[in-house]
Amino acid sequence: MTKTMKTISILVDNEAGVLARVTNLFSRRGYNIDSLAVGTTDDPAISRITVRVDCDSRVLEQIIFQVGKLVCVHKVKVLDDSMRVSRELTLIKVKADEASRGGIIDIAQVFRARIIDLTPDALTIELTGDGEKTDALLDMLRPYGVIEMARTGIVALDRGSESIADSPYVFD
Amino acid sequence: MNGAEFIVRILIKSGSRTVFGYPGGTVLSLYDSLYRHRSEIRHVRTSHEQGSAHAADGFARMSGKPGVCIATSGPGATNLVTGIANAFMDSVPVIFITGNVEHSLIGTDSFQEVDIVGMTLGITKHSWAVRSPDMLIDAMTSAERICMTGRRGPVLVDVAKDVLDCDSPDYTDALEMFEPFSQTETACGAKTETAPDEEEISGVLGLIAESKKPLVICGGGVRQAGAGEELIEFARSAGAPVCQTLMGIGTLEPDEPLNLGLMGAMAGKAAKKALNECDLIIAVGARLGNKVADISGLVSGGKKLVQIDADRAEINKIVKADAYIASDAKMALRGILARSGGIAGRKPWLTRDSFAENVSGVQKHDLKKGFVDPEDIFAAVKKGAGNSLTVASDVGLHQLYTASHFPLGPADRFISSGGLGTMGFGIGASIGAKIAGPERTTVLFAGDGGFMMSMNELATVAAEKLPLIIIVMRNGELGMVREMQRKYCGRRYSQTKLGLKVNIPRLCSSFGIDGVRARTAVEIEQAVKDAVCENRAVVIEVRTVLRGAEND
Incomplete structure (x- = not known):
């Protein structure tokens, strides 16, 4: 079976230890996490985990129902690739002196990234994108010398009025 | 407070x-x-x-x-x-x-x-x-x-x-x-527990109707759901013989013709034939762990598979199911039986009666004097202990022998470590089982390896005055591992010959428990009878030979 990147949203209790339960399950069952992001929702008692996993449809089914057995998990939804919006925030710190600074700023502008910190020897770029854009920007910046970077992991929602409330995978 | x-x-x-x-x-x-x-x-x-x-x-x-x-x-x-x-x-x-x-x-x-x-x-x-x-x-x-x-x-x-x-x-x-x-x-529909879906039932009935040789695999989920009666009614109506996993043993009557006994390495000839020849496997409350899935040829055999499981995550986990019902076994089987008009009354394509020999297919050994054949051990214990037993086992060859040879039915309870295969499980587990069911005669079969891992709990048996009957099947080796060494390690039996010098009867008496070394089936039966009669614990050590590969 062919593997593709899947985007899965999971609604969980906003409690200590919940993330450990979910990630422990992924790790012990050998599901490979590509990206993971967690934050509270409009209901402060509930957090939303967005996880990206490279897997086939059998493993995806396993993930849904294994995760669903966790007491702290309420809903799981697999987001359709063509019917979702997704974003990731990335901060990249690049070496930049007087000679290279202009070139780096030009690149950042093309990617609609922002410069959020600037010193005589370095600058920090903020980029919001769907993941692939981040990789492309990184490739362009590498020759200048990337000092460090941080990514939030991808968060995603369905397009239109559809939401995780419409998911068939309810585990209450 | x-x-x-x-x-x-x-x-x-x-x-x-x-x-x-x-x-x-x-x-x-x-x-x-x-x-x-x-x-x-x-x-x-x-x-x-x-x-x-x-x-x-x-x-x-x-x-x-x-x-x-x-x-x-x-x-x-x-x-x-x-x-x-x-x-x-x-x-x-x-x-x-x-x-x-x-x-x-x-x-x-x-x-x-x-x-x-x-x-x-x-x-x-x-x-x-x-x-x-x-x-x-x-x-x-x-x-x-x-x-x-x-x-x-x-x-x-x-x-x-x-x-x-x-x-x-x-x-x-x-x-x-x-x-x-x-x-x-x-x-009432708590987490992962749902009533069977009508469409799911139709899918399952369709596959059964198409099948010429359906076979039921009965796992521990059937007894847990209290669905033993529904299972046999279903098997009879579908004309399907039934194999049991280690966790499912005891769900059917031992003399039920459709009961083919234990599946796996120690399966009898009827069970092996059924697993080879069936065209549809209906797994009920059985999670098809690798030990079971490999044996049934589910991965490569081209057979169709129906899964009935309370845990939706078990469906399609090891093998892709052709149809399934994600529900408790009792609710699912009742749902099927309510609509089974199309499959009802089919003749079974295979029963145990069609085979003259013992269901286990294991040969008697040439035993030295003082050794007792495992089948004779079980017969003697059964005679001495009577009916409605709690039978526990430790882990190893003696466990598979017990599951496949000891006559266990719905009136009995078989307690054994299936998934983890925990040596040393037996004495602790039988202590708990005896306390939960004090009215039942409780027999534990243990190997000498597992007994040595947990014999410290004999102190608990004595302190709580629990009349347990513990049979130590002393073969002097870690038989199951030895069997693997025979097959895979060129007969280099590394560390599997126990060489125990322990005098088990004397060890037991130092715990304050009667210890007996039985040399014949008659002595076993007598020791069991005496302990039952006097309502006291006994450890009966029997020398025996256990081999795991006769059927290979």
Whole structure:
């Protein structure tokens, strides 16, 4: 079976230890996490985990129902690739002196990234994108010398009025 | 009321009359409460926490209610880990309660501190790291429900010492409002437990109608759902013979013609023939673990597969099912039977009667004097012990022999470690099973390896005056591992010859338990009869030969 990147949203209790339960399950069952992001929702008692996993449809089914057995998990939804919006925030710190600074700023502008910190020897770029854009920007910046970077992991929602409330995978 | 008192009163209100455990520094106040309530709740202290864990497991398997097991922090908690994993693998409801160090010390590597919740994340159905009275109330009022609903399993309540020790005004109200879990709730759509879907039933009926040679694999989920009668009714109407997994043994009557007995390496000829020739496998309450799936040729055999399981995550996990019902076995089978007009009354394509020889297909050995053939051991024990037995086993060749040769039916109860294969499970588990079912004669079959792993619990058997009948099948080797070495290691029997010099009868008598060395089947029968008659424990050591490969 062919593997593709899947985007899965999971609604969980906003409690200590919940993330450990979910990630422990992924790790012990050998599901490979590509990206993971967690934050509270409009209901402060509930957090939303967005996880990206490279897997086939059998493993995806396993993930849904294994995760669903966790007491702290309420809903799981697999987001359709063509019917979702997704974003990731990335901060990249690049070496930049007087000679290279202009070139780096030009690149950042093309990617609609922002410069959020600037010193005589370095600058920090903020980029919001769907993941692939981040990789492309990184490739362009590498020759200048990337000092460090941080990514939030991808968060995603369905397009239109559809939401995780419409998911068939309810585990209450 | 302090946290400890709250725990004990919740247990009493839930109907727990026996708990197993071992005291220690962080659970002092819990043991103080148990002392105060000793006329209402019995505490059985074992020799080792692992023994407590297996005893609570055996208690739960026998009673159908959660077992309770208590241990202190640090080593007390880590000694439970094998027992927790064992309960998890076999879907057994056990509430494990551990003390932990004081809230303010957690995370500082203080004396006897371990992160037991973290260590057991993957082997518990749920767990609580209790650090406040609120969390204790939440944990203790939902523990049993979580254990018992959907697919059953163990939970862990890890309580900081200060929460156990300190009073909270909230406990009184919480105890007052607490409504014990009732068995009838399990059927009302709790987590992963759903009524069968009509479309799913149609899909299954369609495959059965197409099939010429359907075979049922009956797992432990059938008995757990109390669906033994539905299963045989279904098998008869579909004309399907039935194989059982280790967890499913005892679901059908041993003389039922459709009952082909145990599947796996020790399966009889009828079961092997059925697995080879069937065109449809209907797995009911059987999770098709790798041991079962490989044997049934499910992966490569081109057979169709129907799965009926309470745990939706088991569907398609190992092998893709052609149709399935994600529901408790009883509800699913009733749903099928209600609509089985199209398949009803089919003639079975294979029954055990079609085979003249014994279902096991195992040959008698040329035995030396003083050795007894395993089949003769089982026959003698059966004669001596009578009917409606609790039969427990340890893990190893003797376990597969017991499951395939000892006549076990719905009136009996077979207790064995299936998924984890825990050597040393037997004595602890049979202690718990005997306490849960004191009216039944309880027989444990153990190998000499597993017996030596857990014989410290003979002290518990003696202290609690439990009339257990323990048969040590002494073959002088770790037979199952030896068998693998014969096949895969060029007959280099590394460390599997036990060379035990232990005099088991004398060892037992030093524990205050009668120990007998039986040299013939007659002596076994007599020793069993005497122990049953006098209602006392006995350990019967029998020299025997166990071989695992006759059928290969």
